[in-house]
Amino acid sequence: MDTRELEGEQLSPRNGVQSGVSTATMDGGILMASLGARPGAGLQPALAGAEGYTDAEVMLRVKSGDQAAFDFLVQKYRRPLVSFMYRMARNAAAAEDLAQEVFLRVYRSRQSYEASAKFTTWLYRIATNLAVNHARDTRRERPEVTISLDEPDQETGTTMDVRDSSMTAEENLVREERMAAIRRKVEALPERQRTAVIMHKYQQMDYRQIAEVLKLSESATKSLLFRAYESLREQLKEFV
Amino acid sequence: MKCEEIRAVMPDLASGLGEVTPAISGHLAGCAACAGKLEEFRKTMALLDEWQAPEPSPYFDVRLQARLREEMAKPQSAWMAWLRRPVLAAALSVLMAIGVGLFVREGGGGYQPANNMIANNDAIVQAEPGTAVGDLSALEKNNDLYSDFELLDDLQVQHDVGANP
Ligand SMILES: [Zn+2]
Numbered sequence: 001m002d003t004r005e006l007e008g009e010q011l012s013p014r015n016g017v018q019s020g021v022s023t024a025t026m027d028g029g030i031l032m033a034s035l036g037a038r039p040g041a042g043l044q045p046a047l048a049g050a051e052g053y054t055d056a057e058v059m060l061r062v063k064s065g066d067q068a069a070f071d072f073l074v075q076k077y078r079r080p081l082v083s084f085m086y087r088m089a090r091n092a093a094a095a096e097d098l099a100q101e102v103f104l105r106v107y108r109s110r111q112s113y114e115a116s117a118k119f120t121t122w123l124y125r126i127a128t129n130l131a132v133n134h135a136r137d138t139r140r141e142r143p144e145v146t147i148s149l150d151e152p153d154q155e156t157g158t159t160m161d162v163r164d165s166s167m168t169a170e171e172n173l174v175r176e177e178r179m180a181a182i183r184r185k186v187e188a189l190p191e192r193q194r195t196a197v198i199m200h201k202y203q204q205m206d207y208r209q210i211a212e213v214l215k216l217s218e219s220a221t222k223s224l225l226f227r228a229y230e231s232l233r234e235q236l237k238e239f240v
Numbered sequence: 241m242k243c244e245e246i247r248a249v250m251p252d253l254a255s256g257l258g259e260v261t262p263a264i265s266g267h268l269a270g271c272a273a274c275a276g277k278l279e280e281f282r283k284t285m286a287l288l289d290e291w292q293a294p295e296p297s298p299y300f301d302v303r304l305q306a307r308l309r310e311e312m313a314k315p316q317s318a319w320m321a322w323l324r325r326p327v328l329a330a331a332l333s334v335l336m337a338i339g340v341g342l343f344v345r346e347g348g349g350g351y352q353p354a355n356n357m358i359a360n361n362d363a364i365v366q367a368e369p370g371t372a373v374g375d376l377s378a379l380e381k382n383n384d385l386y387s388d389f390e391l392l393d394d395l396q397v398q399h400d401v402g403a404n405p
Contacts (some may be wrong), residue, residue: 078300083293096297100304104311175290182291201288207252219401222248229251233284240283 002046055119062112070110073119074103079129081205087198088131090187091138096136102127124205128195135191178239185235194229200225241267246274254281 037213055076061069086095105126113122164172186194192214199205199213211221241263252258268275 004381074301078304080297082296084299085292087291092294095294096300096303099296100300100307101303106305109309146308179291182287184293186288197288201255201285202291202293204257206257217358219248222251225251226247229281229284233280233290236284236287240280240285 041082046145046208047060056115056117059106059110059113059119060115062107063113070107073106077123078103080167081123084124084127084135084198085131085205087183087186087202088128089138089179094134099125101130107188117143118184118209118212121209121212124203125207128213132191135157181239185232188235189228189231190226193231196221197228197232243271246271247277250274250278250281254285256397318342319400 027104055073058069058072078099081097085098085102086092089095089098089111102123106123164175167175186197189197196210196214199210200207205213207218207221207225210216210225213219214221214224216224245262246253249264251259253260253264268278282300
């Protein structure tokens with residue numbers, strides 16, 4: 001799959017996974033248990049119906065039992081969450097499992113959700129806790145976790161393919177080596193710096209949001225990020 | 241504008257997220273150190289762009305559905321798994337007593353008595369939504385979700401200091 005081809009369409013249903021059930025709307029919640037296939041096309045009307053709603057409002061619908069509202073949030077955040085977990089977990093194969101776990105926790109905790117919390121802050125706090133937890137557990141088990149892009153997922157047999165089909169094998173190799181080196185440098189940062197960089201650089205979150213997720217002041221977050229990038233700048237010199 | 245102020249916003253400037261105000265461009269024009277640092281930060285940002293993440297696999301939705309169905313089909317065991325979490329285990333007996341009480345009172349309507357317990361606690365004063373205070377207080381109220389793994393709290397600041405002398 002050419003990753004660039006899919007860039008910028010994170011809300012669209014994925015190929016083959018979802019079938020056309022067009023009756024699901026924000027108001028007509030559908031029971032998860034009755035779903036044979038995902039209501040892919042149903043998300044489009046749901047999306048249209050959700051215009052003007054904040055994520056927090058959509059989450060309140062989940063709280064009141066609206067299953068389509070939950071589907072909407074899953075479709076909206078699965079791509080950002082999978083990439084966040086991929087970079088956080090130090091284990092490519094676990095990224096999807098962890099992203100799913102985040103959604104499961106959101107679902108389980110729907111009753112306790114408070115609308116005045118920014119939904120993404122809540123979501124990323126759950127995700128960060130899970131990822132940090134996972135990284136610590138796996139580090140304890142395997143002191144030197146090696147992450148291979150080509151390592152097939154244990155359950156699905158698929159690889160986390162980020163290769164560029166327009167490049168030759170050799171070019172791809174060079175590119176993958178650079179990527180691996182960059183990844184190692186980010187992963188070598190102290191945990192909090194690493195988390196802040198991943199949120200800032202790859203999730204495009206602002207200082208205030210990162211500060212809230214990490215329970216830091218904004219100025220502490222700024223200095224944390226400055227130190228993190230300063231150290232990356234130093235470590236990545238050879239690649240510039 | 242001072243050098244420290246520029247450096248505080250440099251990650252945003254370098255990644256193109258932050259606005260270059262006249263005060264900032266004025267400082268950069270007269271301060272080679274900051275201008276040079278910004279240029280280096282930009283290069284670092286460009287390098288970091290090379291680390292790409294994969295798309296969710298086609299199996300993502302199917303597997304999430306399966307896990308959700310499993311969750312809904314076995315409310316009892318999910319509840320037990322929830323209780324088995326190490327930190328919660330300490331509060332097991334108390335939670336059980338309250339949880340069972342609620343469960344009975346609500347006719348078994350929820351499989352997350354702990355959550356219902358908090359959700360029902362509407363007596364808590366509602367902070368103004370959309371404000372920082374409101375957001376933070378709401379986050380605290382949502383705390384049951386992550387209170388069992390307070391890892392964010394132990395991310396060590398000392399670590400950072402040591403790593404960047
Ligand atoms: Zn300066």
